[in-house]
Amino acid sequence: MFNERNTLFVDVLLPLAMPVNLTYRVPFELNELVTIGKRVVVQVGKKKLYAGIVAKITETVPSGYEVKYIISVLDDVPVVTNIQLEFWKWISEYYLCTQGEVMKAALPAALRLESESLVALTEDYNSVAELDEKENFVIEYLEKVGETTISNLALLLNKQNIHNLIKSLYQKGIVILKEDISDNYKPKFISCLRINPAFSDIELNDIFNNLEKKSKKQLESLMNLYSWQSKCNVVEKSKFIKENGVSSGIIDTLAKKDYIEIYKIEKFFLNDVKAEKLPELTPNQNTAFEEIEKVFSKDKICLLHGVTSSGKTHIYFKLIEKVVNEGKEVLYIVPEMALTAQLVNRFKKYFGNIVEITHSGYSINERFETWNHLSEGKIKIILGVRSSVFMPFKKLGLVIIDEEHESTLKQQDPAPRYHARDCATMLAKMFNAKVLLGSATPSIESWYNVQTGKYDKVCLTERFGDSKHPKIDIINLSEAQKTNRMKGPFSTQLLEEIKNVLERQKQVIIFQNRRGYVPVTECSICGWIPRCVNCDVSLTYFNSTQNYRCSFCGFKKDIVNKCESCGSTRLKLMGYGTERLEEELKIFFPDSKIIRFDSESAKNHRQQEKIIKSFENKEIDIIVGTQMISKGFDFENLELVGIVNADHSINFPDFRSAERSFQLFTQVSGRAGRRIKPGKVIVQTYQPWHKVIEALKNSNITDLYDRELGERLKFNYPPYFRIIRLTIKHPENIIVIKASDILALHLKNYLKENVLGPESPYISRIRNYYIKQIIVKFDPKINSTSKIRNLINNSILKIKSIKELKSVIITPDVDPYF
Structure with missing residues (x-):
């Protein structure tokens, strides 16, 4: 504990991409309040205020500059532990970023107050009696304007330190930050019911007998509540009323008679079923x-x-x-x-x-x-x-x-x-x-x-219970096309299997890792393709919204009926996305319930849960999904999985493509036949001899991984070598070329052939930023990881010191996924 008259200084961690923490002086009156892990309000620059985390306390006076005072301490107890601060520091050092960037990712938005944060009243705001003059002023102002910034409120109140006031209103449930508004805010408390616990069994029996003579509906409601309480920890009022067809009036009457109690419980602690004993392990x-x-x-x-x-x-x-x-x-x-x-x-x-x-x-x-x-x-x-x-x-x-x-x-x-x-x-x-x-x-x-x-x-090595591994059939698409055994993207064998499964009232998953309707639209005459104006990529056509869309920047373009280059109307749709597969399947199986499961049809967790629940309840016959459907789901009625085209994943230009393809196909195949009857997986491919397809068919992960490890050792890839990817971006291509050349040259002076590039990536322009990449490979047994990181950081600082290259964006990615 520091003496209240000691002169203290604190290093404050701010949610900003700053290379070091800023040091502030602590006013004497706040000495006893300052603790590592608490939030303090500090001024950054001339006007802006931030809530930062106290990372260090010292009595050493900083030299070379005038130190500002912290304005206030926001918390009674630390909101961040010492281990968290140590963890954040490790992440910033290992992944070549600032501690402020880690803090911004780690802290809940409700703890990140800054002077430009927007504030508004909650939708269900009710007047609270115990408010001071300034709190009432804020409420009245927000009722007029709807929302405003913290800095504007500080100006109106002529009060620099307004964060404690905002914190007080937030804790009382009166205001929310702007970010809260965009989310579906749910009340913190839920109304629940219970029989008055003061009654003994004998007294409760007398109440039942009394109600039987006077009010059958009240008796029925009370007996239902008694039954529910024997099965549940808590009984949610709205759910009880809905499922039992009880009127709110009857509930209110029983409450007035003190037969039942209406109380509130935190939503997060509302649990309908008592915790059960875990099943015995096999x-x-x-x-x-x-x-x-x-x-x-x-x-x-x-x-x-x-x-x-x-x-x-x-x-x-x-x-x-x-x-x-x-x-x-x-x-x-x-x-x-x-x-x-x-x-x-x-x-x-x-x-x-x-x-x-x-x-x-x-x-x-x-x-x-x-x-x-x-x-x-x-x-x-x-x-x-x-x-x-x-x-x-x-x-x-x-x-x-x-x-x-x-x-x-x-x-x-x-x-x-x-x-x-x-x-x-x-x-x-x-x-x-x-x-x-x-x-x-x-x-x-x-x-x-x-x-x-x-x-x-x-x-x-064995599946749970009596379930068997699914049978895997490989369809050679080349042979199927030559012998006219294809109908659109589907082989006749796959369509026949789907038909048989549906007749048995079982379910099907069709896997295609491409969303949208078609990935490419091309003019048959001149080869023109609709492209994004901001990115170096073709536009995907989405039939659901009748437009073309860029999957990188969100750029949208209205549907075109003729070529914008030669004027021809002969535009052909190339490839199949999940939308198109869904449409085709509805033609083949018009009486079946078919739905998509991708990032378009299931944009949030509630939509995802709804689709999954419907599939579990057998309300859906066929799901057409991307890799979202491959991960960990357990569907007891699922009997068939069809992989429409395995080659898209296998041929992707990435040293991990074989590994990731095998993982993806194995996982989606694992959804089939998870009960007594074995399921089936049909894989359509132009490369039935490929090592990934062979490993999948024979369930032989060992041989595949041994081959992959051998190739990675030969070409210096993980896990033998480490990789750091440096991405250089700027709106002007000439600037990107110059910055990347200087950066690569500086790194090659020290690391020689372990530096690859600069090269343009697979997509060389995104959101009007031209892109170059440099790959740094190193053997951690030979080169110190910390020295490599220091070299990269110093090299980036060298680029930033050149005036014309100061605005270049350089982002390091440690252990990247391509």
Whole structure:
């Protein structure tokens, strides 16, 4: 504890891309309030105010410049722990970004106040009696203008430090930040019902007898409530009224008689079903569980390699139960928010209210509440996507990364461009927690780590219960076309199998990893193709919106009926997206319910959950989906999976294309036949001899991965070499060329042939920015990773010091996914 008359200085971490933290002086009256991890309001520049995090406290006087004072301390207790600050620092150093960029990604928006944040009244705002004069002024002003900036309110009130006032109104539920408005805000509390707990069984029986004589409807409602309470932790009022056909008047009358109580409970703690006992593990699962425990006892990371439908989740639950019973916390990461839909119900079923879910599909308020609940120790399990690594754990005991091979675990833009698997592993190390990676198709990096002894592997080779592996048929598209066994994009065999499955009232998934109607429209006369005006890419035609659209910048173009180059009307549609496949299937199977499952038809988690629920309830016969449908779903009635064209993925120009194609095809194939009757998978390809297709057909991951590792060793690719990709962008191509040439030359002076480029990427212009890329490869056993990072940082600073190149954007991406 510092003396209240000591002169203190604090390093403040701000949500800005600044290379260092800024130092501020602490007013004497705030000495006892300042603590590492608390938010403080500081001035940046001449006018702008920010809420930053205290990262360091010192009595050392900074030299060379005049130090500003912090304006106020916002929090009573720290909102960020020391381990979080250490974790953020590690991420910034490893992924070549600033701590401010990490802070912006990590903190909930509700904790990131700045003077340009917009403020507005909540939709369900009700007048609160205990408000001071300034709070009333803010409310009256917002009622007139709708919304305004924090800086404007500060100007109107002639008050520099307005953040505490905004915080007070926010906590009272009167105002929300602009970001809250764009989300579907849900009330924090839900009305619930319960029979007055003061009544004994004898007294309650007397009430039943009395109502039987006076009001049958009241009696029926009270008895239904009694029945519901025996099955549920809480009874939601609106749900009870709806499902029992009870009027609100009857509920109010019973409440007035004190027979029942109407009370409110936090929405996040509303759980309809009491936590059930976990099911017993099968002998195979129990053996795997014991082997995992042995790995954990050696303080090593464990890779659970279990075939699809082997019941890995049951083992996860057993491990989670053990850790929770020890009083520790669990982080369970999935790659896609769509995956959480089925998992949520299973988690709630077995763990009740100690589990919460977090991802970008939830509102800012919901995510902020989850942050607070974990920070306050109210929950023990976090189920989320990659950003859940930033949650405020205090007693983390276990980290589970499900589908650890998925590329969506890697953040692309903006910075920090982190990989959730690797970050979660480091976070676990800071807590001395256990780490379990699970997948039916592990990443080659994890496979290699097992071979080198860094990880230990536990295998599950049999499917759960009596389910069998699906039968895989390969259709040679070249032969099918030569023998007239094709109808549009579908082979006659695939169409016949779909017909047979539908006749048995089973379900089908058709996989095509291209959304839209067609990826390319081309003039048959001159070869003209509609292209984006901002990007170096052709436009995808979307039939649902009757326009062309760029998948990179969102540029839209009205549908064209003739060539804009030669005027010809002979425009041909090339390729098949999910929209076109859906349309074709509706022609072949007009009586079937067919729906798409891609980022267009399921834009948020609620739409995704709706489609998944409908498929589970057998309301949908065929789903046409992209890779979103391949990940972890369990559909008991699904019997057939069709892969329309496997070559799109196999031929992609990426050193990981074989690995990722095998993973994708295996995962989507694993959705079929997950019960007693074996399913079938039909793969259409022009390359039936390809190593990926052979590995898929024979379920031979070992030979494929050994071949891939051999090729990567030969050509210096991960996991033997590390890669850092530098992307150089600018609106003027000549500037990009000059900056990239100088940067590459500087790096080659030190790293020689380990620097590749500069080269134009597959798409060389996006959003009117020309792009060049430089690839830095290095062997971490020979070259120090920290030295390579320092070299890159210094090289970027060198470019930025050249006046004409100052505006060039250079973004490093460590361990990139191409």
